[in-house]
Amino acid sequence: MNAAPIHRAGHRFMLDPAGVVFWPVRRTLILADLHLEKASSSAARGALVPPYDTRATLDRLALLLRGYAPEVVIALGDSFHDDQGHARLAAEDAARLARFEAAHRFVWIAGNHDQAMGGATMLRDEACVFRHQAEALEAGQVEFSGHFHPKARIATRAGAIARPCFVTDQHRVLLPSFGAFTGGLEVTAAPIRALFPRGGQVFLLSRERVFAFPLAHAAKAA
Amino acid sequence: MPALPSPTAPSRYSQEVNKPKTFLPRRFSDWFAARGWAVRPHQIAVLDSVTQGDNTLLIAPTGGGKTLAGFLPSLIALADDPRPRLHTLYISPLKALATDIARNLEAPIAEMALPIRIETRTGDTPANRRARQRSDPPHILLTTPESLALLLYQPEAADYFTDLAVIVLDEIHALAGTKRGDQLALCLARLHALAPAALRIGLSATIAHQGAMLNWLSPDGRGGATRLVLGEAGAAPEIGLLIAPGRMPWSGHMGLMAAEAILQQIRTARMTIVFVNTRAQAELMFEALWRHNDETLPIALHHGSLDVSQRRKVEAAMAAGRLRAVVATSSLDLGIDWAAVDQVIQVAAPKGVSRLMQRLGRANHRLDEASRALLVPANRFEVLECAAAIEGVAALDLDGDPPRPGALDVLAQHVLGCACAAPFHPDELYAEVCRAAPYAMLARHDFDDVVRYVEDGGYALAVYERYRKLFRDSEGFMHVRHARIVRQFRMNIGTIVEAPVLKVRLGGGRGGGITLGEIEEYFVTMMSPGDTFLFAGRRLVFLGIRETSVMAADGGTGEPKIPAYVGGRMPLSTNLANRVRAMLHEPAQWRHFPDQVREWLELQAWRSSLPGPDDLLVETFPRGGRWYLVAYCFEGRQAHQALGMLITRRLERFGDQPLGFVATDYVLGVWCAREPHDIARLFEEDMLGDDLEAWMAESTMLKRSFRNVAVIAGLIERTHPGGERSRRQVSINTDLIYDVLRKHDPTHILLRATRADAAHGLVDLARIAGMLARARGRITHRRLKRVSPLAVPVLLEIGREQIRGGEAEDALLAEAEALLAEAGIEDDVASSVHLA
Structure with missing residues (x-):
């Protein structure tokens, strides 16, 4: 897998095709919207979707933890699909998560889905701020956030192709969601566009690498 | 097992037709006489059969008074005994057909002053009328399979259907063998449990597998207590080829160059239907006809994407004789009587004999007059296909897939539906389900897996105990746990899953x-x-x-884009493919072809070979720095597409560096960086093992198929118009579910249902397997210096085909990204990615 470097506030960040950001100088892995136990949340409402989403998400996380060996992992909120999600974890998954936490320092930021679980609302490190949902910024700040599950649609010779993506400009990095069962919001939707008034870039995820396009190039969604 | 009437020999019944035991009551014979009609033998035969308590399959061509034959027994019974109750249920594949039949029945009912109430019930029926129909049913209720399912899955269903005496199933050839047909068969089995005395009358146009259809119609699923009545054959249709002047194109499927010639034919008839194969083609042909239509003949357009009110307007204008022609897709294939149509023109390949005959039947809804039809080939291969289709119609060489096992996702919906109506015992429900022909061979463990799926999702990892939808009481009966489950279920009934x-x-x-x-x-x-x-x-x-x-x-200007539609193209039928293959090998048959086509085939025989009736011709030749491989398989586009994926995987392994492939209905073309040598090994049958499994798992086709299965089986909710925005946030993308399920629970019942769907429909596996078996030891490999005449059409298709899938998508994205980088757009971003 090839991660793509971007430079913000004098630092280099790697955009990984798995949908996470690695910050080499701090040995920090940043990821957003794990939505663990989303399937059991649906099941409680009557849709018995397969109960393997947490396992699948933790599998992918384990690979990244092994590959990057980060000291710190920042989860940008909505780590659980709802406030009771943690209680519904299968014993095996809970034990696995505990092993991850013992080996790396996890910073759980609170999101709108898992507010009641008591995570921090934001984290600051020099010019970098980490929070669940993007907000107005002070001059010189660079913000990492999740929440929107951005995806972009790119016109190609054989029709449009939609993929989850990063969205960035000089001040913000919007991360795609990392959860196994999470859908997406088109980057052309008003809430995302409002965050990037002067345009930006999207980086579409794929197995081996990310694909870069100007934000304005993403096709108008239906 | 009771003896099945053989599909070839007419049943004992049709031979007794001339000596009816049953006579029409006076009121009815007077009515026939007053209209100047004679009752037809098959109408009496159906009446006879029903009077003697048999289920009846009537196969008769269009225009034979089939519908009246189906209703006569009910009208006669109700004329004598008009007590209020639901006596007859009529089920049609189309809402419009049900409405039209209701209108047509009003005439005899009014003219004979019969005390019979007849009503329709479809998705369009207002809620208050539907409520009234439940408390106060009409004598005859005309409905669709989906509306019937909704009625049956109500707790009151048992009372509602108690007195049911007759079930008329119209156009059953359009339902049997589809998921809608599976659901209908299950509903009929349910009806049989509720009203064991009700007799079934099936009405069908001519069909290929009569024995299978008798099984389908019979109450035991095995052909018991069911008779076949054959209507007399109509006059043979007069079919001709219409070849547009000028050069016959090498490729393309639109046939637009024939527009002027078609317009001339329209002038010669009172009313013409111009049938095309896709909605996009309909739009283009309609525009092309109007470009030449200087005298502004009234020509209209009819296809399934048009608004219902627009379609109704066109149909009304047709019925009133105000139109000279309608350009139509399969939206006009079925049903409704257009007495005024006297010419049918089929533009582009007919794809199958049965389909062509159905369309020909739209002209002249009168049995004794020959229908007049013209076929317009759009390219050279289609000249062969049209000629083969004309032969096929003359030989009544009907095609149609042999029966396939019923779909498990449909069964899952049915099981929950039955639970919503009343608690069921799995042993009893299993016995009932097995009386539906598609499920006659259903294994008990498959049934149990479906019930477990409905119960708690049926996952290997059992964690959903507390979210169960059903619970089992001490006597083993299964109950629905919440009223909410019933409500959710009712919103999601049906087996038609539309693209958004x-x-x-x-x-x-x-x-x-x-x-x-x-x-x-x-x-x-x-x-x-x-x-x-x-x-x-x-x-x-x-x-x-x-x-x-x-x-x-x-007022758009410039080159138009035409709406493209999913699934608009039918694959070539096996029968027709065989005829085309045979025709290629018989130069004597070429004399009717245009000179250009004949010369093209002669050149092929000289420069390479003609594909034989039993061998597989494979050509390889270099062109523009690549090596091409063209295989003349004639198995239809879907089969070729799957074969293309498998062959390219193999070429990859052999080190031939395949670069792409293209599939048409007739041939498969593959191109490689190096010359492929071991052609016989390339086509060995073992490719249907692991290679197939590996490809199917990744294919986007399977994901699309899984989405349908997940919706029908009730795993995820249907999206309803209007409710989409709020729903989008709670719904889970089925592609993601598919990937996760495949990895963690690969034998799950929904994956099994998906694979079965793919094997039967999407991939045409049986055709690939048959072709590979036939080709074993009979591959004719021609290594040529350059492209052969027969290979030109497929090379011209390259670039029009869209090949999608994981890796192809990445290649397309990379190409789009590189294009922007070349143009110097956002070069800082693009270059940083390339350096990574």
Whole structure:
């Protein structure tokens, strides 16, 4: 897998095709919207979707933890699909998560889905701020956030192709969601566009690498 | 097992037709006489059969008074005994057909002053009338399979159907063998449990597998207590080829160059239906005809994406004789009587004999007159296909797939539906389900897996105990756990899963303007504001999207994009493919072909070989620095597409570096960086093992198929118009579910259902397997210096085909990214990625 470097506030960040950001100088892995136990949340409402989403998400996380060996992992909120999600974890998954936490320092930021679980609302490190949902910024700040599950649609010779993506400009990095069962919001939707008034870039995820396009190039969604 | 009537020999019944035991009551014979009609032998035969308590399958060509034959027994019984109760249920595949039949029955009922109440019930029936129909049923209820399912899954169903005496099933050839047909068969089995005395009358146009259809119709699923009645054959149709003047194209499927010639034919008839194969083709042909239509003959357009009110207007104008021609897709294939049509023109390949005959039947709804039809080939291969189809019609060489086992996702819906009506015992329900022909061979463990799926999802990891939908009481009966489950279920009944669509609205501000019809969402995502597109016979400008509507205005300019539609293309039928293959090998048959086509085939025989009736011709030749391999398999586009994926995997392994492939109905073309040598090994049958498994798992086709299965089985909810926005946030993308399920629970019942769907429909596995078996030891490999005449058409298709899938998508994205980088757009971003 090839991660793509971007430079913000004098630092280099790697955009990984798995949908996470690695910050080499701090040995920090940043990821957003794990939505663990989303399937059991649906099941409680009557849709018995397969109960393997947490396992699948933790599998992918384990690979990244092994590959990057980060000291710190920042989860940008909505780590659980709802406030009771943690209680519904299968014993095996809970034990696995505990092993991850013992080996790396996890910073759980609170999101709108898992507010009641008591995570921090934001984290600051020099010019970098980490929070669940993007907000107005002070001059010189660079913000990492999740929440929107951005995806972009790119016109190609054989029709449009939609993929989850990063969205960035000089001040913000919007991360795609990392959860196994999470859908997406088109980057052309008003809430995302409002965050990037002067345009930006999207980086579409794929197995081996990310694909870069100007934000304005993403096709108008239906 | 009771003896099955053989499909070839007419049943004992049709031989006794001339000596009816039953006579029409006076009131009825007078009515026939007053109209100047003679009752037809098959109408009496059906009456006879029903009077003697047999289920009856009537196979008769269009125009034979089939519908009246189906209703006569009920009308006669009800004339004598008009006590209020639901006596007869009529089920049609089309809402419009049910409405039309209701109208047609009003005439005899009024003219004979019969005390019979007849009503329709479809998705369009207002709620208050539906409620009334439940408390106070009509004598005859005309409905669709989906509306019947809704009625049956109500707790009151047992009372409602108690007195049911007759079930008329119209156009059953259009339902049997599909998922709608599976659901209907299960509903009939249920009805049999509720009203064991009710007799079934099946009405069908001519079909290939009569024995299978008798099984399907019979109450035990095995052909018991069911008779076959054959109507007399109509006059043989007169079919000709219409070859447009000028050069016969090498490729393409639109047939637009024939527009002027078609218009001339329209002038010679009172009323013509111009049948085409896809909605996109309909739009283009309609525009092409009007370009030449200087005398402004009234010519209209009819296809399934047009708004219902627009379609009804066209149908009314046809019925009133105000039109000279209608350009139509399969939307006009079935049902409704258009007495005025006297000519059918089929543009582009007919794809199958049965389908062509159905379409020919639209002309002259009168048995004794020959219908007049013209076939218009759009390219050289289609000349062969059209000629083969004409032969096939003359030989009554019907095609149609042999029966396939019933779908498990449909069964899952049925099981929950039955639970919503009343608690069921699995042993009893299993016995009942096995009386539906598609499920006659259903294994008990498959049934149990389906029940477990309905119960708690049926996952290997059992964690959903507390979210169970069903519970089992001490006697083993299964109950629904919540009223909420029943409510959710009712919103999701049915087996038709549509691609997401948007309404096309013309002009007007918020809420104003008119709705022209619907187009698929994915087509819209390819358009930018200002683009021109053809829709509903108009040249429109795309303005943008508002909520769930496409806003458009008249007066687009420039090259139009045409709405493309999922599944618009039918594959070539096996029978027709065999005829085409045989024709290629018989130069004596070429004399009817245009000179250009004959010369083309002669040149092929000289430069390479003609594909034989039993061998597989494979050509390889270099061209433009690549090596091409063209295999003349004649198994239809779907089969070729699957074969193409498998062959390229193999070429990859052999080190031939395949670069791409293209599939048509006739051939498969593959191109490679190196010359492929071991052709015989390439086509060995073992490719249907692991290679197939590996490819199927990754294929986008399977994912699409899984989405349908997941919706039908009730795993995820249907999206309803309007409710989409709020729903999108809770719904889970089925592609993601598919990937996760495949990895963690690969034998799950829904994956099994998906694979079965793919094997039977999407991939045409049986055809690939048959072809590979036939080709063993009989591959004729021609290594040529350059492209052969027969290979030219497929090379011209390259670039038009869209090949999608994981790796192909990445290649397309990389190409789009590189294009932008070349143009110098956002070069800092693009180059940083390349350095990574």
